[in-house]
């Protein structure tokens with residue numbers, strides 16, 4: 250099974266960025282743990298701060314991979330383009346967030362991704378990604 254984790258803007262700063270919200274582990278460290286935990290899964294990881302690059306990555310993997318785990322970060326709440334891309338591809342997308350966005354500012358309560366997603370997992374810290382992999 251081939252699954253890719255796609256992370257959006259500012260998630261490259263995990264570990265340093267608002268640790269009280271996002272924790273103190275870098276994603277690279279966490280990703281190594283995931284690879285150890287899911288040895289039977291071909292796991293890949295892509296991160297970009299650029300909206301168009303995220304859309305292009307969805308197009309690239311969205312007709313051949315078995316699953317996509319997408320944390321579009323702030324673009325979740327703003328990007329019609331990313332939402333359309335999720336609907337345009339064939340590979341199922343699980344939307345993930347580290348924090349419980351519904352407990353936070355109102356502008357984080359809207360998602361342009363959810364209506365095209367297979368499911369949504371949020372609020373469990375980095376464990377949200379583990380639950381997403383298990384869902385495939």
Ligand code: DQA
Pocket residue numbers: 258259260320321322323324325345346347348349350357
């Ligand atoms: C986030 C939540 C978003 O609102 C925020 O912009 C992020 C991270 C999360 O994983 O909790 O950058 O997607």
